[in-house]
Amino acid sequence: MHFVTQNKMKNKIMRTRVLSLSTLLLFFVANFYAQNLTVRDIMAEPSIAGMRVEGEKLSPDGTKVVYLWNAEGKMPRDLYLVATTGGPSTVILKTSDLPVPSRPPERENKLDYGVNLRDEFAKARENQLGNFEWSPDSKKLVFTHGGDLYVMTLEPKAVKRYTRTAGPEAGARFLDNDRILYSQGGNSFVLNTTDATLAQLTREANQQNFISVGNVVPDKAGKMIAYVVSDGSKQRQLVVPNFLPEYVAGGGPRRGWSEQKLYVTPADGSRETPFEIKLPKPEGVANFRRMVWTPDGSGLIVDRIDKDTKRRQLFYVNNPGGKAEQIITVTEETDHKWQAQLSVIFEPHPSRPGELFFGSERDGYNHLYLAKLEAETRAVASVPDSNARVQEGGMSLSNNVKITQLTKGNWQVEWAKWADARQIIYV
DSSP: OHHHHHHHHHHHHHHHHHHHHHHHHHHHHHHHHOOOOOHHHHHSSSOTTOOOOEEEEEOTTSSEEEEEEOTTSOSSOEEEEEETTOOOOEEEEOGGGSOOOOOOOOOOOSSOOSOOSSOHHHHTTTTOOOOOEEOTTSSEEEEEETTEEEEEETTTTEEEEOOOOSSOEEEEEESSSSEEEEEETTEEEEEETTTTEEEEOOOOOBGGGTEEEEEEEEOTTSSEEEEEEEEOTTOEEOOOOBOSSSSOBOOOOEESOOEEEEEEEETTOOOSSOEEEOOSOOSSOOEEEEEEEOTTSSEEEEEEEETTTTEEEEEEEESTTSTTOEEEEEEEEEOSSOOOGGGGOEEEOSSOTTEEEEEEOTTSSOEEEEEEEOHHHHHTOOOOGGGOEEETTTEEEOTTEEEEEOOOSSSOOOOEEESSSSOEEEO
16 A cells, blocks of 8 residues: 555656646746737738638539638638649739729718728738539539629630629529529529520529518429518617718618518529419418429429417428429428428438438437328318327328338438438438
8 A cells, every 4th residue: 555655656756747747838938929910910811710711612523622712811812722632722813804893983981980891901802713503414513603704714715794784693503504583683694605695593682672682493404493482561670880981880680580582483484473482371480491493394393380479380382383393392301499490401312202301300319201292182282271280299290191211319300411322312
C-alpha cells in the first residue's frame, strides 16, 4: 500500500513538471506571436479564417463540379471546374470577364455622419458570381450577373448575354437544353435560346398590392409548371427607421399570414389563364410548404399546413389541369403544438405513379412511410373526406390509400431520396 502511494506521488510530481514546462512554452509562443488586432485587421482581406468553397453544383451526368473560390482568399470569388474523378481544378470564369453592371447614381447626402456604407470592403462583395445551374446535358451553365441573364458553354468556352433590362432577372434554371425558366418583376418567363422567343407564364404578381408568385415547380419534361400566388396585403409592416440618409427613411419586414392559391399552367405560354387547383378548403389560413411532380408529369404532390401550423395535409393531384383532374388525400396529421419542418420530406416513386414515400412524426419521431394509391383511386374519383378513417397518432387516411411504415425507432430521419426503383437512401 505504501509502495503504491509512493509511486503515485512520484508520478504526480513528474506530471507537474511536464505540465509546468508545457505551460511555459505556450506562454512564450503566445507572447511571441501576440498581436494587437483591431476590427479593421480582423475584417481585412484575406480572411484570417481563410476562404471556404461556396455554390458547389454537380453536373447532371455526375462527371464534373463547379464551385466558387478565390486562390488569394479575397473577394470576389471565381468560378472553378473540377472533374469528379479527381485532378486539378481550373478557373473558368471571373467577374472581370463580364461587363461591369451599371449602378444608379447615388444621391448626395448633405448630412455627413462619417459613415461610409459602400467602402472598399463592401464594393468587393458587389456583383459577385453565383446562382449557377446546369443544363440537362451538362454542357452549359445559366446564371445571372448584375441582374442580367447569361449562358456559359463549356466546350468551346463561350459566355453569351441574353438580357439587358432595367428590372433584374433571377432564379434562372434550364427546363431543357434550350429553354430557360426565370423570374422578372415577380412573374415567371421562359426564354428559348434557339429561336429567341420569350413566353410569359404568370401574370398575377403585383408588388404594389403585395401579391407575389413563388414556389415555381416545373415537371421533369418541362411541359407544365405549378406555382403559388400569395396575397400578403393583410400582413402588417414592422417600421424600422433609418436615420443615416438626409431624410429619415422608414420600411422594414412584413409579418403575418398570406392567403395562397395553387395554379398550374403549360410551360409554353399557350394559356393566359392558368388552371387553379382547388384543394379541400383549409381551416383558417393555409400555407403550401412544398410541391413535387411525379416523374411522368401525371400527378402533383402538394404538402399544405393550416390550423396555425398544427395540421398537415398531403394531397395527390391526379391529372392536374385536365378534365379528369382528381384530388386525393394521401395523409392528414394533427399535432397540438406544431408540424415540424422535417415532415416536409417526401418524394414520388421514380417509375410508378401513385406511389411515394413521406416523412411523418406520428409515432413521436420523424420516420418514413410508403404510400400506394390503388389503381381505382386514381382512375375513378377521389375519396371524399367523409370516407376517411382515422388511425392512431392523429393521422387520417382515405380508404384507397395503403400506407406502410418503413423506418422505426427512437431516432429521426433528416433526409431521404430514392436510390433506384427499389431502394430508398436516408440519413
